[in-house]
Amino acid sequence: MLRFARLTLILTAVLVGRIGLTQVVIDAGHGGNDAGATGFWQEDMVFEKDLTFAASVALAEALELRGIYAYQARQGDQTLPLSERVARATRHCPGGLFISLHVDTFTDSQTTSGGMRFFSLNDRGIKQTLPEDVNPKRLTRYREHAERVSAQMMNYxxxxxxxxxxxxxxxxxxxxxxxxxxxxxxxxxxMNNKHDMAWLNDPDRLAQRMDGLAQAVQYYLQSEKEL
Known part of the structure; x- marks a missing residue:
């Protein structure tokens, strides 16, 4: 019964995405020839590209269980240029969200803190990349909504x-x-924080963290008006 219910939710979410309603594009950072940052867990070398892809899969599953269609920009261990990631986000996320997942590394005292950080585009980025046919107020509004989602993710x-x-x-x-x-x-x-590496390499704890992010996305999509 639970398997049937899960399948029903996923099929519903896929249909919603295909007819152009709200969806979320998840970008697993790095991939293929670009391994990203490296670290160690239980004496084994770990690559950022593998951690971000595992998180992408877990987040997509959590979203789809809530009836939210999730499109994974990177489908496996493939090299995907940044320009193509942005292009896929543009094609698949109108009316939804774009979430790029990464794992950082530090060599100073910040390694002791760990924890998630959420980034939106700054003013310089908006001015540098503003297309001629896009109103800058719209991009600023996108950023405001991105930061609302980030705040909800922190709460969850x-x-x-x-x-x-x-x-x-x-x-x-x-x-x-x-x-x-x-x-x-x-x-x-x-990558060099043992507490972060512990949960990032534990499928159950990873699923729990991504479920919290999915709850935040669901709350945002239900409460915010369309842009």
Missing amino acids: LHDAQWRYFAKIERRNFQVLHNTACPAILVELGM
């Missing part, structure tokens, strides 16, 4: 300590340029 983090360390910042990341919807880059944690 299950661990109070995680909420304490979580931050919302603005940066000029290329993958956030010119998307046709609110765009967020999420740094899931630190």
